[in-house]
Amino acid sequence: MTDEQRKERNTHNLTECNPAFRLKVAAILTDMEGHGWRPRIQEGWRSLARQKQLLADGYTKVGWGMHNATTGDGKADSLAADILDDDRPNHESTRFLLMLATSAKAHGCVTGIDWGLAQEDRDTIRSAIASRDFDTKIEVGWDPCHVQIGDISIQEARNGARP
């Protein structure tokens, strides 16, 4: 998509994020753009109906996740955003994914870059992030473009915890 479309999409998706999380995602997008990437929020908030479909199709492992968070009165309050590389959507380089994970960490968030991996592979990713060695050869977990708030578990978020 054009940069105009991409930015419009990002702006719209940010409005459906929890206000404190939104600031973090905006900072991550700015960070990635500063490194020459064209990050696109593929999806921020999502309905429970859509979550159910994604679960059935095997794209997620939870029936309620950070994307489903709402305010007390039921408005979108997402605590997760999927950030793709608009130049290679769904075929992101490990360099993009490692930089995304590093920026996310710097802003108190985590990505799914190491989800489902063996401890050894998780450790490789951890040191690549710590040393900012974005060309490290890594195994990639099952949800590397997914960015969510750190320090709050799904259960806590579901019970109303917010950053």
Ligand SMILES: [Zn+2]
């Ligand atoms: Zn996600």
